[in-house]
Amino acid sequence: MLGKKGWRLLKFETSLVGRVFKAKYYPHSSFLDAKLGCNPSYVWRSILETQTLLKRGARWRIGDGRSISVVEHPWLTDMQNPCIITHNEDLRGMTVDQLFKICVRAWNENVIDSLFVTRDRRAIYDVMKEKVAKISVVCWNIWRARNEVIWNNRNVRAGNVVSVAVAYLSQWQDVQKKRKVTSHMPNSSPGNIERWTKPERGCVKINCDAALFTSTSQFGVAWVVRNDKGDLIYANCRCFVGKPESHYAEAVSIREALSWAKDAIDSREESNDPDLQLRFVVESDC
Structure with a gap:
């Protein structure tokens, strides 16, 4: 519960409670940089104990970069270490916006290449790629x-x-x-990897699969259709609300694939196209 209070102080600084705590304990910084201060209240002492926990998982999202310290704040996309590791006196007091080109929100490669070590340069460029x-x-x-x-x-x-x-x-x-x-696995030889195989001549293969997203209580299905030459004919995916068992989600993916196949057959019959292939093979990993 205290961790949630600390998160709310970090995310909702303009709320009434956020403004009160900010004015008293960290008027010129954020909750992540706040100190205990003089004559702190019991509530503030308790909430501040969660600061370390939030620092482990919190990441700064780059906007204009003016309030993000290059050295002190976690703003890189590296999940193992989101902080800069370069030791350079020129970086002290620098904010992220100073790494941009003038009047353009794009990295200044000359500045970055001259100030940071290789690991940090790659991580910085990855930030913009992620965005x-x-x-x-x-x-x-x-x-x-x-x-x-x-x-x-x-x-x-x-x-x-x-x-x-x-x-x-x-x-x-x-x-x-x-x-x-x-x-890079030693046993990942071509013979140990399952590969897609073409269907028989005159057939169309439909590969379908499902994925579960437990954090959002959703699951998705997708199917890919290819002919006997390996050419892509059609691909689609859909998302559903729910937390089903994996075998049920796989069954839904097969149902959607068969539904597409039926529609394809109906379209062929309506168009009277004798060249359109009607033999389907449905393949799943369930």
Whole structure:
């Protein structure tokens, strides 16, 4: 409970309680930099005990960078150590905005390359990459939600657009990390890796899968359709609310894949196109 109080002081500085504590104990800084001070109250002593805990998990999000200390604040995307490790007297008192180009919110490569060690340079450049990635995936999901409304008459809650987009990005990043780890594993020889195989000639293969997001009480399904040449024909994914068992989520992914196959067959019959392949193979890992 005290940790939640400390988090609220950090996040909601303009609230009535936040303004009172800030005015008395940390008028020129944030809760993460606050000190015990003179004649502190029992409540303040108790809340301040959670500061160390919050520092372990808290990260600064880069805006204009004016209030973020380059050396003292955790603002990098490195989960193991989000702080700068470079020891350079020129960095003392410097804020993140001083690393930007003049009048442009973009890194000044000359300044960064001259002041920081290799590890910090890479971590700093990753901050902007992460920000651009989030903006891109949110814009993509906004467009996708718009298409759902226009073409499928399916309303998407505005609050879910961002959360689902961030979940997609997190999943994709996790997959990339796993691929890097697998590529360096001693037993990751080509014979030990399961690879996609083409269907028989004249067939279409549908690969489907599901993922559980327990933190948001959601699960997602996706399916990819490829022909006997390995060419991509169609791909889609959907998100549902709930916390089902894994086998149920996999069953939903198969259902959605079969539903697409049925629609494809109906479209073929309506168009009288004899060249459209009708034989489907559905493949899942359940």
